[in-house]
Amino acid sequence: MAELVLYGPISQESWYGDEVTPKQLSDDLAAMGDVTEISVRINSGGGDVFAGTAIHSILKRHKASVTVYVDGLAASIASIIAMAGDKIIMPKGSMMMIHNPWTFAMGDAKDLRKTAETLDQVRDSLITIYSDKTGLSAEEIIPLLDAETWLSAAEAVKKGFATEVEEKLSIAASIRGNTAMINGIEVEWSKFANAPELPVAESDPKPKEPEMKVINQDLRRKRLELANKL
Template identity: 50%
Template sequence: MEKRKFWVFQRGDPKEETILRLDGPIAKESWFGDEVTPALFLSELESHPGDMTVWINSPGGDVFAASQIYTMLMDHKGKITVKIEGIAASAASVIAMAGGEVLMSPSSMMMIHNPETSAYGWKDEMEKALDILDEVKESIINAYELKTGLSRHKISRLMDDETWMNAKKAKELGFCDRLLFTGDDEEEEADEEAQEGMAFAARKMMSTVLNKISADAVLAKKEEEAGSDEKADNLEETGTKYKELTKRLELLRH
């Protein structure tokens, strides 16, 4: 019986980039311990060289299947762009980390949590299962850390809490680079221009203040040298003598 695939490769024009769609549970029927399914996925991937956009809508599934797909995509020679259209939860979020750029629909979600399994047997066997889960968690953290730049402790806490992220939250934490359909690029460029404008305004204001202080200092020095009692009284009333102004000027410049 033909195996039911959760992936579809699409490419109309050979000159266009390939579309890979991952829909539904990852390896719903079989993957781990099965040489056929991973080999089939890899053969199809290798037959589509070049840039690729991976659309993900999956609640997760087999962590080992996700790990292998993640590795295959990371090793792919073309650029990998991931777009999350509905949900990338659990194991599917690991696959999403293979994107050189990860984009999420404004209405999509991402979820990360600790790995889980079922086990039975004696105490030693249970303890071994716990050790395996700890190591699986560390391997997942490796992928998240590489993409987000977050500390391992931070990622571990997020997984402990079973963290659900909307697109903006995922972007804030580094799991997502941009939002689809929102013109993020234009907004970021506008923000950068605004910051540059504010920096320029601040520099201009500082320059004006320094020039004003310098002019006041020169005037005060001339008045002191001229021995003008009236001007000296006025300067004393305001507490702005030449030496004080000069001192302030040097502090501002540094």
């Protein structure tokens, strides 16, 4: 079985080397040759919606059977990528999040209305993907998007966003400041409106004082005691 590891932000281009891009995924698939089964491991807080839908389409078009594993988090457009799986497996402690697409915009009223119309069109395409996979109607999916819905593995299976809970594995997650650490991947947690609370990561322990410093302090104390006796 061939394996694709999609860890990190979803992007059209790679700027820092840790992004997941459609081109890289397409190149990786081509290098695998004639495979019949593909394992796709996802741990991502999302990213560029068009890059994500492109990756979803590439995986759906491939003739191989696709099994998706959510190795921590499939949030935002990363959840759309997960929908490309013939099977979608989530360990205990993993999460999936779906919400409406959003963007930054500037310009006059005409420009902003055009941006809003584009976002509505994008949302419609995402609803179709979710509906095709889950069997839920658009009327059932829209409230989930509006609420920025976070799903546990069991909830995702119940609603049709996943097919199986992997009981043998459990995902570790914690937060420090505005950043969550989920199975080794950093995710900016403050950007989400309805993110669940995570355990607070322990602060780094204070370094121990060097043993020589302790010895010197003890010698100074003994000298003072001796001086006081003279």
